[in-house]
Amino acid sequence: MLTRPAAAAGRGRHVAPSPVEELAREAGIEVLSPVKVRDPQFLDRLAEIGPDCCPVVAYGALLPRSALDIPPHGFVNLHFSLLPAWRGAAPVQAALWHGDDVTGATTFEIEESLDSGPVYGVVTEPIGPTDTTGDLLARLAESGAGLLLATMDGIEAGTLRPQPQPADGVTLAPKITVADAEVDWSLPAFAVDRRVRACTPDPGAWTTFRDHRLNLGPLRPAVDAGEGGAAAGELRVERRRVLVGTGSGVVELGEVQAPGKRRMPAVDWARGVRPEAGERLG
Numbered sequence: 001m002l003t004r005p006a007a008a009a010g011r012g013r014h015v016a017p018s019p020v021e022e023l024a025r026e027a028g029i030e031v032l033s034p035v036k037v038r039d040p041q042f043l044d045r046l047a048e049i050g051p052d053c054c055p056v057v058a059y060g061a062l063l064p065r066s067a068l069d070i071p072p073h074g075f076v077n078l079h080f081s082l083l084p085a086w087r088g089a090a091p092v093q094a095a096l097w098h099g100d101d102v103t104g105a106t107t108f109e110i111e112e113s114l115d116s117g118p119v120y121g122v123v124t125e126p127i128g129p130t131d132t133t134g135d136l137l138a139r140l141a142e143s144g145a146g147l148l149l150a151t152m153d154g155i156e157a158g159t160l161r162p163q164p165q166p167a168d169g170v171t172l173a174p175k176i177t178v179a180d181a182e183v184d185w186s187l188p189a190f191a192v193d194r195r196v197r198a199c200t201p202d203p204g205a206w207t208t209f210r211d212h213r214l215n216l217g218p219l220r221p222a223v224d225a226g227e228g229g230a231a232a233g234e235l236r237v238e239r240r241r242v243l244v245g246t247g248s249g250v251v252e253l254g255e256v257q258a259p260g261k262r263r264m265p266a267v268d269w270a271r272g273v274r275p276e277a278g279e280r281l282g
Contacts, residue, residue, distance in 0.1 A: 001020070001021070001024045001029050001030065001031050001032065002031075002032045002033070002034075002046075002054070002059070003017075003018055003020055003021045003024075003031060003032075003033050003059075004018065004033060004059065004060060004061070005033045005034075005035055006018075006021075006033070017033075021033065030049075032045060032046065037061060037063055037064060037067055038064050038066065038067075043066055043067060043070070046067065046070050047070050050070075051070070051071045052071055052072055052073055052156075053071050053072070053073035053074065053075075053076060053152065053155055053156075054071050054074070054075040054076070055075075055076050055077075055078070055148055055151075055152060056075050056076065056077040056078070056110060057077070057078045057144075057148070059077075060089070062112065062114070063075060063110060063112075064112070065112055068110060068111075068112070073155050074109050074110065075109070075110040076107055076108070076109060076110070076120065076148070076151060076152065076155070077107065077108055077109075077110050077115070077117070078105060078106075078107055078144050078145075078147065078148045079091065079105065079106050079107075079108065079115055080092050080103070080104075080105050080136075080137065080140045080144065081094075081095065081103060081104065081105075081106065081173070082102070082103065082104045082106060082122060082124065083106040083108060083115060083119060083122075083165055084115075084116075084165045084166055084168075084169050084170040084171070085100075085169055085170075085171050086103075086171055086172070086173040087114050087115035087116065087170065087171070087172055087173065088114065088115065088172050088173035088174050088175070089173065089174060089175040090173045090174065090175050090176050091103070091173045092133050092136050092137055092140070093133050093173065093176050093198040093199065094171070094173035094198075095127065095136075096127065096131065096132070096133060096136070096194055096197050096198035097176075097194050097195060097198040098194070099190070099194055100127055101126065101127055102124055102125065102126055102127060103124075103125050103127055103136060103140070104122055104123050104124040104125050104140070104143075105122070105123050105125070105140050105143060105144035105147055106119055106121070106122050107119070107120040107121045107122075107147055107148055107151040108120060108162065108165070109162045116165060117162070117165075118162030118163055118164050118165065119162055119163050119164075119165055120151045120154070120155070120160055120162050121147050121150060121151050121154075121160070122147075123143045123144065123146070123147045125139055125140055125143060130197070130218065131197065132197045132198075132200040132201070132218055133197070133198055133199070133200060133201070133202070134200060134201045176198070176199060176203060177203065178203045178204075178206075180199075180203075181195070181199040181203045181204060181205050181206060182205075182206055182207065182282075183195060183196065183205055183206070183207045183216065183281075183282065184282070185207070185232040185233035185244065185245065185246055185247070185280075185281060185282050186232040186233075186246075186247045187246065187247050188246060188247045188248040189221075189246040189247070189248050189249050189250075189251050190248075191247075192219065192246050192251060193218075193219050193251065196216055196217075196218055196219055197218055200217065200218055204216075205217075207233075207281040207282045208281065208282055209258075209273070209275075209279075209281055210273075210279075212258065212259055213259060214256055214257070214258055214281065215256065215257040215258075215263075216253070216254075216255075216256055217254040217255035217256065217257075217263070218254050219251045219252060219253060219254055220251065220252040220253075220254055221251065221252070222241075222243050222249065222250045222251050222252045223252075229245065229249065229250065230243065230244070230245030230250050231245050231280065232245050232246060232247055232280075232282075233245060233280035233281045233282040234278065234279070234280050235270075235275045235279050235280065235281065236250065237267075237270045237275055239267075240267060241253075241266070241267060242266040242267055242269075242270050244281055245280075252266075253266035254266065256269050258273075
C-alpha cells in the first residue's frame with residue numbers, strides 16, 4: 001500500500017500514521033510512504049511488487065510518469081465529484097459552496113495532469129438542503145467504495161474501458177483555507193449558509209465577536225423572524241434562539257464555539273456573553 005508519510009495530527013499535534021496505514025499494518029500489508037514519489041528506492045520497490053493496477057483514494061499528491069508507467073493498467077483514482085466538474089483537492093466543498101443540487105464520485109485513470117484522465121464509472125448523490133461536507137463525504141465513501149470495487153473488477157475482467165472526459169464543463173476545486181472559511185455576513189443568506197456547510201467539519205466556518213474568533217456550526221433558516229431586519233452581522237438575541245443579519249435577511253445560529261470553550265447552542269453562548277443591542281459578528 002502507498003500512503004503519505006506520518007504527519008502531525010490532533011490537538012496535541014503528535015506525529016502519527018494515517019488510519020489507513022495503521023489498518024494496513026495490522027493486516028500485515030506492506031506500506032510504502034515515500035516523502036517524494038520520485039524517490040528511486042520507492043519506484044524500484046513498486047516495480048518489484050509488480051501491481052497490475054493501483055487504486056487510489058485521497059492520496060493528495062501528483063504521481064510522476066515514472067510511477068504511472070509501472071502497473072500495466074495504471075493507477076485508478078476515486079474522486080468525489082462528477083468529472084470534469086470540480087477537479088482538485090476540495091470537490092465536495094466546492095459543490096456545496098456553489099449550490100450544486102447533485103454531486104457524486106468518479107473513477108478514472110490517472111494522468112500527469114490534475115484529475116483529467118479518462119473515466120471508468122460514475123455514481124451520483126443528491127445534495128440535501130442541510131447537508132454538510134462531512135455528511136456528503138460519509139455517504140460518498142460508501143457508494144464510492146462500491147464503485148471502485150466494480151471498476152477494479154471490470155478492469156480485471158477486461159470488460160471496462162475508460163472514456164475521455166468531456167472538454168466542456170471543467171471547473172476547479174482548490175483546497176479551502178482557514179481564511180476562506182471566515183463568514184462574510186454582507187452576502188445573501190443562502191451564500192452564508194452554503195459557506196458554513198461547505199466548511200463543516202473542515203476547516204470549520206468562523207467569524208469574530210469582540211475581536212475573538214467564534215467557530216460556527218451549520219445555520220438554520222430564521223422562521224417567523226418578526227418585524228424589522230438586522231444589519232449584516234447584527235445579533236438579535238431571543239429567548240430560545242440567536243439571529244444574525246445577512247445581506248438578505250436573518251438566519252439562526254446553530255452551535256458555536258468560543259476560544260477555550262466547548263461547542264454549545266448559540267442561546268447558551270449568548271447568555272454568557274450578553275450581546276448589547278446592535279453588536280455584530282465579524
